[in-house]
Amino acid sequence: MAEVTLTIDGQRVTVPEGITVLEAARRAGIFIPTLCQDDRLSPWGGCRLCVVEIKGMRGLPASCVTAVAEGMVVETASPAVIEARKEILSLLLANHPQDCLTCSKSGDCRLQDYAYLYGVRGDEYQGERHNYPLEEDNPFFIRDMNKCILCGKCVRACAEVQGRSAIDFAYRGFNTRVTPPLDVTLREAGDCVFCGNCVQVCPVGALTEKQRLWQGREWEFKKVRSICSYCGVGCNITLYVKDGRVVKVTGYENPEVNNGWLCVKGRFGFDYIHSSERLTRPLIRTGERGSGQFREASWEEALDLVAEKLREIKEKHGPESLGVLCSAKCTNEENYLLQKLARGVLGTNNVDHCARL
Amino acid sequence: MTNSIADIAQADCIFVIGSNTTENHPVIGLKVKEAVRRGAKLIVADPRHIELVDWAYLWLRQRPGTDLALLNGLLHVIVKEGLYDQKFIEERTEGFEEVREAVEEYTPEKVAELTGVPARDIVEAARLYARGPRSTILYAMGITQHITGTANVMALANLAMACGHIGKEGSGVNPLRGQNNVQGACDMGGLPNVLPGYQPVTDPEVRRKFALAWGVEDLPGEPGLTVVEMMRAAEEGRLKGMYILGENPLLTDPDVSHVEKALKNLEFLVVQDIFLTETARLADVVLPGAAFAEKEGTVTNTERRVQLMHKAIDPPGEARADWEIIGELLKRLGSQGEYSSPEDVMREITRLTPSYAGITYSRLEEKGLQWPVPSLDHPGTPVLHREKFTRGKGRFHVVHFRPPAEEPDEEYPFLFTTGRLLYHYHAVISRKSRGLEEICPEPEAEINPADALSLGIEDGETVELISRRGRVKVKARVTERVSKGTIFMSFHFWEAAANLLTIAALDPVSKIPEYKACAVKVKKLLA
Numbered sequence: 001m002a003e004v005t006l007t008i009d010g011q012r013v014t015v016p017e018g019i020t021v022l023e024a025a026r027r028a029g030i031f032i033p034t035l036c037q038d039d040r041l042s043p044w045g046g047c048r049l050c051v052v053e054i055k056g057m058r059g060l061p062a063s064c065v066t067a068v069a070e071g072m073v074v075e076t077a078s079p080a081v082i083e084a085r086k087e088i089l090s091l092l093l094a095n096h097p098q099d100c101l102t103c104s105k106s107g108d109c110r111l112q113d114y115a116y117l118y119g120v121r122g123d124e125y126q127g128e129r130h131n132y133p134l135e136e137d138n139p140f141f142i143r144d145m146n147k148c149i150l151c152g153k154c155v156r157a158c159a160e161v162q163g164r165s166a167i168d169f170a171y172r173g174f175n176t177r178v179t180p181p182l183d184v185t186l187r188e189a190g191d192c193v194f195c196g197n198c199v200q201v202c203p204v205g206a207l208t209e210k211q212r213l214w215q216g217r218e219w220e221f222k223k224v225r226s227i228c229s230y231c232g233v234g235c236n237i238t239l240y241v242k243d244g245r246v247v248k249v250t251g252y253e254n255p256e257v258n259n260g261w262l263c264v265k266g267r268f269g270f271d272y273i274h275s276s277e278r279l280t281r282p283l284i285r286t287g288e289r290g291s292g293q294f295r296e297a298s299w300e301e302a303l304d305l306v307a308e309k310l311r312e313i314k315e316k317h318g319p320e321s322l323g324v325l326c327s328a329k330c331t332n333e334e335n336y337l338l339q340k341l342a343r344g345v346l347g348t349n350n351v352d353h354c355a356r357l
Numbered sequence: 358m359t360n361s362i363a364d365i366a367q368a369d370c371i372f373v374i375g376s377n378t379t380e381n382h383p384v385i386g387l388k389v390k391e392a393v394r395r396g397a398k399l400i401v402a403d404p405r406h407i408e409l410v411d412w413a414y415l416w417l418r419q420r421p422g423t424d425l426a427l428l429n430g431l432l433h434v435i436v437k438e439g440l441y442d443q444k445f446i447e448e449r450t451e452g453f454e455e456v457r458e459a460v461e462e463y464t465p466e467k468v469a470e471l472t473g474v475p476a477r478d479i480v481e482a483a484r485l486y487a488r489g490p491r492s493t494i495l496y497a498m499g500i501t502q503h504i505t506g507t508a509n510v511m512a513l514a515n516l517a518m519a520c521g522h523i524g525k526e527g528s529g530v531n532p533l534r535g536q537n538n539v540q541g542a543c544d545m546g547g548l549p550n551v552l553p554g555y556q557p558v559t560d561p562e563v564r565r566k567f568a569l570a571w572g573v574e575d576l577p578g579e580p581g582l583t584v585v586e587m588m589r590a591a592e593e594g595r596l597k598g599m600y601i602l603g604e605n606p607l608l609t610d611p612d613v614s615h616v617e618k619a620l621k622n623l624e625f626l627v628v629q630d631i632f633l634t635e636t637a638r639l640a641d642v643v644l645p646g647a648a649f650a651e652k653e654g655t656v657t658n659t660e661r662r663v664q665l666m667h668k669a670i671d672p673p674g675e676a677r678a679d680w681e682i683i684g685e686l687l688k689r690l691g692s693q694g695e696y697s698s699p700e701d702v703m704r705e706i707t708r709l710t711p712s713y714a715g716i717t718y719s720r721l722e723e724k725g726l727q728w729p730v731p732s733l734d735h736p737g738t739p740v741l742h743r744e745k746f747t748r749g750k751g752r753f754h755v756v757h758f759r760p761p762a763e764e765p766d767e768e769y770p771f772l773f774t775t776g777r778l779l780y781h782y783h784a785v786i787s788r789k790s791r792g793l794e795e796i797c798p799e800p801e802a803e804i805n806p807a808d809a810l811s812l813g814i815e816d817g818e819t820v821e822l823i824s825r826r827g828r829v830k831v832k833a834r835v836t837e838r839v840s841k842g843t844i845f846m847s848f849h850f851w852e853a854a855a856n857l858l859t860i861a862a863l864d865p866v867s868k869i870p871e872y873k874a875c876a877v878k879v880k881k882l883l884a
């Protein structure tokens with residue numbers, strides 16, 4: 001591939017032709033803030049926070065939609081650039097409900113981070129605030145369009161990745177809003193499949209998982225990588241944990257598998273693990289079979305009983321009278337051990353699983 | 358899968374059959390859409406108007422249970438028009454001549470009659486698929502859950518081999534596995550005829566290797582019973598004791614009334630699960646296991662990628678990680694060796710399983726590894742059958758269409774077929790999720806508007822579905838998604854277990870039951 005060499009902040013960098021100035025800067029380890037940009041979505045250039053100064057070009061081009069060229073000289077943090085970014089942030093904050101104190105996104109919010117970075121307090125302008133009602137009628141997430149900064153990431157994720165186009169920009173000027181058609185809710189409109197991929201790309205607190213609300217601050221969560229427990233795609237996920245509870249799941253960007261995207265089950269269906277109906281102690285049947293009557297037992301007692309009965313049946317009726325079902329929901333290690341139990345200890349190949357069903 | 362998930366986006370033609378991908382494997386559905394957006398041509402063969410139909414270049418709406426006729430029909434066109442890959446067939450396969458003769462009778466006209474798919478669509482689909490240049494097949498339970506399930510899969514392989522669409526980037530035959538670790542459960546020997554890594558129990562060398570490692574004299578050499586055979590054996594009193602790990606056959610088995618009888622007839626039943634499932638209620642001992650977030654271990658996804666799960670929280674109460682529980686039992690039953698962690702178990706697995714030999718937990722950390730991984734420096738295998746097939750030459754198989762075991766007749770005039778919905782998965786866990794349950798709380802039977810009209814059934818009305826085996830009451834959903842004469846129902850809901858109606862006719866080879874087609878009648882309930 002052809003390469004070009006350019007200068008960014010005095011540093012000479014050689015990169016493949018055709019990439020953007022933003023990408024070139026990132027490869028050189030130079031930070032440029034962005035709100036509407038995501039490598040997995042088409043470039044838009046709408047938030048303009050990524051503006052830079054390029055010698056010989058008029059104005060301040062957005063680096064996410066400007067291609068590199070041979071000999072280009074780029075300044076990513078010149079006074080003019082900083083000033084422009086401050087202005088953009090001031091204007092955004094002028095219509096933004098500044099309730100970082102109670103906002104779930106606080107601590108993981110791009111707007112908050114950049115305001116801090118550039119020392120923008122949000123009182124530079126007294127702008128008008130929106131007064132949209134919250135959209136809360138679906139069980140999975142809340143849409144608070146008062147906090148929306150119109151970066152369009154959710155719109156692009158829904159159209160380009162999820163292929164649903166359940167939401168789009170509507171109205172003009174100050175009234176511009178991201179909404180399902182005809183201003184109804186996502187649930188009413190019926191096109192949304194509640195994958196929540198829009199929620200994950202939103203840089204601010206406009207879209208929030210319901211289960212996560214009031215569960216803690218972002219910086220309090222322990223993040224643990226895991227794999228979705230629902231289907232054979234094996235999407236990579238990050239579990240957000242506090243006080244022994246999983247409060248949120250996001251997609252992990254393993255480009256080989258799901259690249260951060262999830263479906264409704266993987267993203268929102270994890271709460272079964274905290275169901276009050278979970279079994280917490282071994283049970284031994286007391287009533288008729290099928291009556292559902294059990295008593296609680298200790299592990300010692302339950303395991304001894306199981307071992308004794310399996311041994312007894314094997315001795316009395318032979319190994320062929322025993323059977324084992326492995327589980328498509330358990331781990332490799334667990335399935336391995338169970339078939340070892342069947343073959344190596346009980347002496348039977350009556351081993352199968354239900355997943356051929 | 359012979360190929361990778363990421364690889365789907367590389368295909369020029371994607372043939373999806375028997376897979377409602379966007380609902381059952383949603384994130385793979387995204388890949389398919391990505392490919393279409395990039396210009397790939399999508400062919401969807403499905404009796405229902407599933408979401409991918411809206412993305413398809415061509416929709417083949419075959420009658421349920423006629424896939425094999427359709428697939429042979431495609432191959433017929435490919436043969437007739439000389440679209441096959443002569444070089445690939447000569448170098449890599451055997452048995453093409455027999456198959457070529459066998460598909461002779463499957464003319465587009467005849468296949469159109471059997472399947473209801475217009476002859477010109479059959480011809481066009483065959484051309485699109487054959488010409489690729491990179492064509493890939495995705496299929497799921499819609500193909501396997503028939504008495505001709507194994508034959509269906511062979512017919513897909515015939516198609517791919519004839520066109521040379523296998524063993525390359527963007528070209529393969531890809532079964533989409535259902536639950537999160539079906540692949541791994543099979544890999545680990547959760548099957549009656551093989552030990553881990555598909556090493557046959559009938560091979561004395563293999564048995565000796567495992568016996569030695571496990572410190573026992575010998576292992577049983579006869580293949581055991583499949584799950585459906587076990588249920589029969591239990592019903593007949595030949596099987597006395599069962600150990601069921603994390604499964605709920607009472608909901609997922611075909612013909613559930615038999616299963617209940619079978620399990621009740623056991624002398625001793627142990628169920629290890631996280632909930633008191635319908636099956637666990639029948640147990641003598643219930644052992645509380647751990648959910649995925651509560652334990653460490655690996656799972657293998659549908660593209661053979663072994664991936665690592667970390668423990669995030671403790672199991673509730675006294676519940677324990679399942680590997681610990683089984684480890685305790687192994688000890689009590691006199692097995693040698695103890696395991697300090699799942700990683701410890703994995704070390705034993707990799708010693709005994711050549712396709713997992715190069716796996717270590719630390720290698721899995723970032724992206725996982727696709728087996729076979731024969732050694733520690735092997736990068737894994739994204740595309741199978743590149744140079745040769747597992748058995749050397751790829752074998753064509755002559756397979757002929759047979760109608761479903763039970764076809765609609767005067768008394769039971771509707772073809773009944775089952776599947777999953779986006780919001781649920783095999784009932785147990787998704788139904789304990791509040792959001793998923795709220796958005797999709799009730800079972801529904803889909804019925805075509807024309808049928809609904811002639812029976813006087815309205816959308817949302819409760820009706821009774823009756824088969825020769827059982828009956829269920831369920832809400833009717835009047836929709837064009839199903840064609841005339843067909844009823845579709847999901848099997849997530851115990852309130853109206855679809856499997857009370859289905860038939861335990863088995864595929865003779867895979868022993869997979871025929872979920873996808875049986876005959877029912879619809880009864881309007883008196884108000």
Ligand code: SF4
Pocket residue numbers: 154157158162164165166167186191192193194195196197198199
């Ligand atoms: S949840 Fe998914 S489908 Fe719904 S609006 Fe967001 S991205 Fe679109």
Ligand code: SF4
Pocket residue numbers: 147148149150151152153154155178198201202203204206207
């Ligand atoms: S809701 Fe979030 S992602 Fe969507 S436009 Fe507004 S700020 Fe951007």
Ligand code: SF4
Pocket residue numbers: 228229230231232233234235258261262263264265266267382383384385
């Ligand atoms: S997030 Fe959805 S697609 Fe991904 S593994 Fe989970 S259930 Fe499957």
